[in-house]
Amino acid sequence: MKRLERLFAIVWKEWLQVFRDPSALLVAFVLPAVMLFLFGYGLSLDATDVRIGAALEDSSPLARSFYNSLDASKYFSANYYSSRSEAELALRNGEIRAVVVVPNDFSQKVGRGETGTIQILTDGGETNLSLIAENYLTAAFAKWRRAQLYETGSATKSSGVVLETKTLYNTAQISRNSLTPGSMGMILAMIGTLLTCMVVAREWERGTMEATLATSVGRFELFFGKLIPYFLLGLVAALYSALMTRYLFHVPFRGSLLAFIYASSAFLLVATSQGLLISSICRDQNLASQIALLSSFLPNYILSGVIFEIDAMPQILQIITYVFPARYYVVCLQTIFMAGDIWPLLNRQIGCIAIIGAIFFVAAIAKTPRRL
Amino acid sequence: MRKVSVMSGSIRRVWRLILKELLISFGNPKTRLVLIFPPIMQLIIFASAVTLDVKNVRTGVYNMDSGVEAAAFLKAFSTKPIFKELRYYRGHDEIKRALENREIFAAIIVPEDFSQKVLAQGETAQIQLLLDGRRANAANILGGYASAIVQTYGVDVEVAKSGGSIERIAPGVVPRRWFNPNLSAHNAFMPCLVCLLATTVGMIVSSQSIARERETGTFEQLLVSPASPVEIVLGKTISAVFLATISALMITAIVIWGFRTPLQGSFWTVLATLVLFLTSIISIGLMISALSTTQQQATLGMFLFLPPAIMLSGFATPIENMPSWLQTFTLLNPVRYEMSLMRGLFLRDMSINSIIPCVVPLIIIAFLSFSAACYMFKRRME
The missing domain is CATH 3.40.1710.10 (abc type-2 transporter like domain)
Known part of the structure; x- marks a missing residue:
């Protein structure tokens, strides 16, 4: 009973401090909103309105008809160039992303019954865009060619096998729908760590830790007393980030609120205890903030599978990603938002978060000082 | 005659301040570690992680x-x-x-x-x-x-x-990729990692520096020193740029010689743009530091600046996919310019005509944020 009272006293003290120093409230309420706003709009891998150039060295009606077939797509807009060098210059200057060259012997060759050949130039520095533009142009050319040959009777209307692709949970393959819940996970990972990374170091630096340790408060009370207020702040941040994701960015929310709170609580407990651990080890605010930044931003950005596919990474790296709780939380969020409550999957992910959390807990409690 | 002595006095004071800052940084073994190991470790880990490919x-x-x-x-x-x-x-x-x-x-x-x-x-x-x-x-x-x-x-x-009565419709397409024929993610992303890690290091060495002096009480000592606010900020900027450049050079060297990333442009241009870029990042960091009264606030400022600056730099997701108001907003982001400089210099030997449009904004950003840092610092002193 005494323990609970002491725990409550510490929580109350931290809570008062939160409300008197506005920076913690800023971290919980303003920072996630600003970041989610920027990332929600800013992160997109959907190549919409990609500008491509068509250099028609051959200006025959045949070449023209191919050019016209390009113009009809909603993802690509084609600019016309009369020479290859002109189009190449535009590609070099970044005005267009790809050039399709129709050589001057194109219609001649096609007229002789040979396969006309077109050339596609892309900027290899933009790997994703290069691939998408190449695939699109190749498919467009094949389609146009088939239509041509069908008219002359030397091809069937459609190929012998057709593929019917259905993308579950995200029919239009909108990348924002997966990136926004993903960035929400990254942001909460940062916020959780940032909220607590200074709280112990600050007390050491200002000398108030001595005062706390002189009381009868124990390790557990000190640890959880510092954790609970920031955990609750984090949870509020998670809830309104979810509201933003749903209503501002129109990502469907197909799961239940219960599943969302369950996954978010597990994750935030780990993220806040990570911050406390850093804080207890460093006892120096400057260093604690540097380590918090280093350990919570770039690793979560690059290794959580939000943007870069974990499956495509080398084996060793895939193993490294297992230690980042954000990886599991991102899967939970993407599932709860887009697919619904798929409990077997969610339980597995939350189980992994809990294991990492247990390790952090033990380490952070062990590092929480009991005496001077 | 007197003007010359004023000048040299000023230079001497700035020099002393630089030495003081470097002594503090090098004297602290923890800080030394933070500047060397995390960037190298992150570089090695991220090097094979950053690919937009789909495999396995x-x-x-x-x-x-x-x-x-x-x-x-x-x-x-x-x-x-x-x-x-x-x-x-x-x-x-x-x-x-x-x-x-x-x-x-x-x-x-x-x-x-x-x-x-x-x-x-x-x-x-x-x-x-x-x-x-x-x-x-x-x-x-x-x-x-x-x-x-x-x-x-x-x-x-x-x-x-x-039965062979129709012809085979071969795709008849010859794709050619400029600058990076195999669409190697390694070649495309390694230069970006240099920029990414340099940004982090630049922020780390600068954002706490003034706030820390205020919290530990050494700010008062600066107040009574003969150095003017501009001199103090200059001293802090130069020493931080020096430290961050060493760290960035180390990263660049590992990228070029360790990972064998082809460098088409000149190494000296890369170095020069890195120094300029770090100056602008560090000026922003000092501005954040001068604005905040506690280290906690400075940390907050760092988190408010760094993640958006990196995420909206065109590193992994192209700027042209953003809505146009956000594209305009990214014009204020120094990381955006350095990202295209690094990409351009590594993958293709960027011409001077395409370097200038990236360098000029960096100079303007560096100048404006340096002035802002001086102004805020001066106001704090009064």
Whole structure:
């Protein structure tokens, strides 16, 4: 009973401090909103309105008809160039992303019954865009060619096998729908760590830790007393980030609120205890903030599978990603938002978060000082 | 005569301040470690992580057709390196559950009449591909690969059916990728990692520096020193740029010689743009530091600046995919310019005409944020 009272006293003290120093409230309420706003709009891998150039060295009606077939797509807009060098210059200057060259012997060759050949130039520095533009142009050319040959009777209307692709949970393959819940996970990972990374170091630096340790408060009370207020702040941040994701960015929310709170609580407990651990080890605010930044931003950005596919990474790296709780939380969020409550999957992910959390807990409690 | 002595006095004071800052940084073994090990470790780890490729995809198959044609068709899939393994399932529910639980990312469903339709004249066989839309970009790229495989296979089927009476529609496309012929993610992203890590280091060495002096009480000592606010900020800027440049040089060296990333432009241009870029990042860091009264606030400022600056730099997701108001907003982001400089200098020998539009904004940003830092620092002193 005494323990609970002491725990409550510490929580109350931290809570008062939160409300008197506005920076913690800023971290919980303003920072996630600003970041989610920027990332929600800013992160997109959907190549919409990609500008491509068509250099028609051959200006025959045949070449023209191919050019016209390009113009009809909603993802690509084609600019016309009369020479290859002109189009190449535009590609070099970044005005267009790809050039399709129709050589001057194109219609001649096609007229002789040979396969006309077109050339596609892309900027290899933009790997994703290069691939998408190449695939699109190749498919467009094949389609146009088939239509041509069908008219002359030397091809069937459609190929012998057709593929019917259905993308579950995200029919239009909108990348924002997966990136926004993903960035929400990254942001909460940062916020959780940032909220607590200074709280112990600050007390050491200002000398108030001595005062706390002189009381009868124990390790557990000190640890959880510092954790609970920031955990609750984090949870509020998670809830309104979810509201933003749903209503501002129109990502469907197909799961239940219960599943969302369950996954978010597990994750935030780990993220806040990570911050406390850093804080207890460093006892120096400057260093604690540097380590918090280093350990919570770039690793979560690059290794959580939000943007870069974990499956495509080398084996060793895939193993490294297992230690980042954000990886599991991102899967939970993407599932709860887009697919619904798929409990077997969610339980597995939350189980992994809990294991990492247990390790952090033990380490952070062990590092929480009991005496001077 | 007097003017000269004023000048030299000022230079001497700035020099002393630089020495003081460097002594503090090098004197603290923890700070030394933070500047050296995390960047190298992150570079090594991230080097093979940053790829937008889709590889090793776990794919499920539900084959309702026992014919030879179906097996041949599936073979066309299993031989491609993009698919890691084909797992066989019996039944729609089973394969759907596997997809739901992320045991597989894609599912190929071969209908009962596939072989029959492949062989029959005038019939078109259908294949269904289910993709997991929770990973939208991977779904998009994988869908592209799959339709290319099916396309090629379909043409073979058609040619076989007609007994050679129709011609094979070869794609007739010659793709050429400039600057990075294999679309190597390594070559495209390593230069960006230099920029990314330099940004982090620049922020770390600068954002706490003034706030810390205020909190530990050494700010008062600066107040009574003969140095003017501009001199103090200059001293802090130069020493921080020096430290961050050493760290950035180390990263660049590892990228060029350790990872053998081809560098088309000149090393000296890379170095020069890095110094300029770090100056602008560090001025922003000092501005944040001068604005905050506690280190906690400075940390907050750092978190408010750094993640958006990196995420909106065009590193992983292109700037041109953003809404136009956000594209305009990124013009204020120094990381954006350094990102295109690094890409340009490494992948293609950027011409001076394309370097200038990136360098000028960096100079303006550095100048403005340095002035702002001085102004705020001066106000704090009064």
